[in-house]
Amino acid sequence: MNNTVLYIFLGLLVVSALLTVMIKNTLKAVIALACTSVILTIIMFIMGAPLAAIFELSVCAGLVTAIFASTISLTDNPTDEESAEKNKKRLSRYVFLPIIIVVIIGIMFITKPALDFTWFTNTVAEDTLQNTIWHVRNLDIAGQIVVILAGVFGIVTLLKERSKK
Amino acid sequence: MLTIIFLTVVLLYIIGFYYLITTRNLIRILIALEVLTKGLVLMLIYVGKVTEQMATAQTMVITLIIIEVVILAVAAGIIINIFNRTDSLDTRKIFRKNK
């Protein structure tokens, strides 16, 4: 039963990713991206990664949507007449996508004997999540702090208008 | 079961990458990058489940999400500045002017 539920959600994930890509209005595409994040969160819960799922939900479905929405409102997207002109040839751009998907998946199934994955079976009992984040992977946390600091400097520098221009 | 997850990951990569190449709006390029990132997150969780080392995989996913959101914020800042200079978000107009 668990597998069927997982398959259904995987299918929903692909469908909503396609929707994100093909919707005309940019703001609605961002909302579809948030839906994709929610479906990914549910998949991660099913597969047994609760902490990463919470992170994904709060950051990607929340913060990223807010960033996109503020960028869209600060920049002017084309009006409806201009979009209608561009949209005439729009769907023809997506003609190649099913062809490419079929070709690549065909290649993968033809070489299926070579696709048998071998993976590492873990015989040692692993650490708890807290130990891994805060003790084993110490250096990554330091790196993330520096990235956030750099991002803050970046936003301050990029969005500051000089008054004495 | 797990091969299907790998197929989904490959599909997400193809969709994201194809859209990245063919779109003309700067904001949609960022949306395509986000779709690629979702494929990557799914692949990392899959790897974590298969090797039963979920703690390391979750750490990697958390780090990846934080760094991606910072890059996204900086990219949004650059896009707003480009818009203030040229009043359009069309890739062709902006990247052609420089040649």
Place this chain on the structure above:
Amino acid sequence: MPTLFLIIPFIGILLLNLFYTQKVKKLAYGTGILVALIQMFLACTIIFQIAGNFFSAIEIKYFVSLSIDLYAAIVLFTIALIAFISLIIRRHSDNDEIFNFSQLIMIIMIGMNGVVMVTDIFSLYVFLEVTGVASFVLIAKKKELAALNGSFKYLLMSSIATVMILSAVAILFMTYGTLSYEELGAQLSSATNVSTQIVLAIIFLITGLSIKAGLVPFHMWVPDAYSNSSSAVSVLLAGIVTKGGGVYAILRLMMVVFPKIAIINEVFAFLGILSIVVGALLAIGQKEFKKMLAYSSISQIGYIIVGACCGTPLGFLGAFLHFFNHATFKSLLFVNSAAVEAQTGYKDLDKLQGLGGKMKITTWTSAIAFLSTAGIPPLSGFWSKVIIIVALWQVGFIPYAVIALLASILTLAYFLILQRKVFFGKTSAEFENTKEANRGFTSVSIILATITVLVGIAFPFVLNFLKIKGLF
């Protein structure tokens, strides 16, 4: 000791931000210079310790896994040197907002020190992103359309490279269950056959790292990013960011994780030779000074990669020596181009003619830099290129060695054209009144040119010393 390299710039940033008054803003420049000098000093002490006692690495493994060996110490020294020079250039060319610039340089230093010192493939990714984010911001700081375009292209290609590198890391983690360099290296060396998924992982990893390093055919972002940023940022980018990030990652992975897999050596050797030739050919037809220097950088990075592909200690010595030499002479060339642009206001090669009589120091230092790039004895570039070509010959990549030698002649050709046109022609009328660049530029030029000449003259003794110690 290795954590000091990460902590000292961070303390610098903290101190500057905790006491945020007007007076402290003026101290930003001094703090940056101080941090760079401290790092140079520490790197030198490590080099002398290693060369004297000849232990091969300093490691901390208790809770933070970092390690420094001789080559890493050379790279740390280069990072600090170029950061120092970039700060001086910024102070003398464009003095406003040096507060933000100094802090961003310190963040780049943290990032690159991290890339040099980690022993774990995922931490490598984290610190590559640190350098990436700080460089995007630095390129876009100028806020002109060209700079913003260059920054956005770099961001886009860097993110695609990230997805590829992390996919490869995920597949390697799935197959071997570990992320550290040593364990991966041990597992990969003892694997009898290379299964399909490892080949897939290697393809992704090579593509991702080549995009970050700027190898052909993924070099599209390099000319725009280098030539459209402000002069201090160009010096930083060409000197250390591309090399200290992407190229160093490739070199370290080839030394530790993939030493026995022949196919990686061959693929990277091919990409390296392609970069050398395409970079040199594309540099000939350029009309802007900085763009020509950017294509020349692509070509020199090809030399470093090709040197490392030999897999012998001689090849790695040549690669890291060229790393250091390229940082000095390419930074010198960018400094001179910034000086020319500051004095005349032009970047096009067609309009600049005959500045030799007016800007003497710039002319002579850029002549030294060009000759070093082309590999003329007794300058430093000659030694590194000769070592790389000899290493290629010894391993058996004979056609590659011949191509590398011919490309060196091509480099000489286009740089002679450049030098003659810009500096040694007849002085055109509108340049009658240009003076020499101000003393910030000239002092930095003289320092870098002196380093080039000294390394070139002193290198045979170093080579003898290494042979006595039995390094190769």
